Amino acid sequence: MTSITVHFKRVALIGIGLIGSSLARVMRRDNIADHIVINARTQKSLDTATDLGLADSTTLDPAEAVKGADLVVFCTPIGSYEALAKTIVPNLETGCIVSDVGSVKKMVIDILAPLMPDGVHLVPGHPIAGTEHSGPEAGFAELFQDRWCILTPAKDADQTAVDKVTALWTTANMKVEIMDAVHHDHVLAITSHLPHLIAYTIVGTATDLADDLEQEVVKYSASGFRDFTRIAASDPTMWRDIFLNNREAVLDILGRFSEDLTAMQRAIRHGEGDTLVDAFTRTREIRRKIIDAKQD
DSSP states (O other), rough: OOOOOOEEEEEEEOSHHHHHHHHHHHHHHOOEEEEEEHHHHHHHHHHHHHHHOOSSEEEEHHHHTTOOOOOOEOOOGGGHHHHHHHHHHGGTTTTEEEEEEOOOOOHHHHHHGOOTTTTEEEEEEEEOOOOOOOOOOGGGGGGGOOOEEEEEEOTOHHHHHHHHHHHHHHHTTTTEOOOOHHHHHHHHHIIIIHHHHHHHHHHHHHTTHHHHHHHHHHHTOOOOHHHHHHHTTSSSSHHHHHHHHHHHHHHHHHHHHHHHHHHHHHHHTTTTHHHHHHHHHHHHHHHHHHHTTOOO
C-alpha cells in the first residue's frame, strides 16, 4: 500500500460499470470518501450498486449527483461526456475536481475544458486496466493493481487538484504518469485501440462463415482465436465511442498496420521464410519486455 493518503468529502461517480464500480470498491476499502453518490442511466444499475454496498446514495439525475461533490468522475462511454457535462455544470461547486476514466484524452479536454466554471479543476485520467466484463457487478478493487494510470491535465492545471487525483490512483495501487493528451491518444491507438479493432474484425469474419464452418471454429478454438473473442466481447458502445473520438490516431496506426500486413502477405506468397522468422523474432522481444515490466 502507498503511504500517500487522500480523502474526499463527497464523490460523485457518473456511471457504474467495470471501472466505476472497481473505483468505488477501492474507495470503500481505503475510506477515501465520506459519501459516495452514484448516478446511472437505469434504476437497475443503481439498485445493483446499492445491493453491492458501493453507494451511500444513488440518483438517476446527474445534476443532483454532483451537488456538494468535491470530486466528480465520469465513468461512462465518452460519447456521453458532453451532454452530461452540460447537465452538471450549474451544480459544480468551486474547488470541485472533475476527472474521468476514458480511453481517449484529447477529446475530453476539447469538450470538457471550455465548459468548466472558474474554480472547478479538470484532471482527465485513464486507468489502463479492464476486462471484457461490464456492469457494477463486474468490478473488483484489485483490477488496478500494478497497472498504469495516465493523467493528462492542461499545463496550467491546478497542481493541488492534480496531486489529489494522482494520490487517488496511487492508493488504488496504480503507477501514475503525467502525459500530453495527444501523445496519450497515439500511444493507446497502438497498444489498445488497434488490437481491439483487429479482434472485432477477426471474430466478425468468423461469424460470416458458413454455419457448419463457424461451428467448427467455435469447437476447435485454439488460444489465439479464443483470446481474440475475449477482447471482442468488450462493451460495444464504449468501443464505438473510442474509435469515433480517436479516429485520427487510429487511422494513422491502422495505415501503418495495413502496410506491415501487406509486407507479411508478400513474404508468405513468395516463400520468404527468412523475412517471416526475422519479424517473428523481433515481436517475441516485445512479449518478453511486457512480462519483465509485470504488465502480463
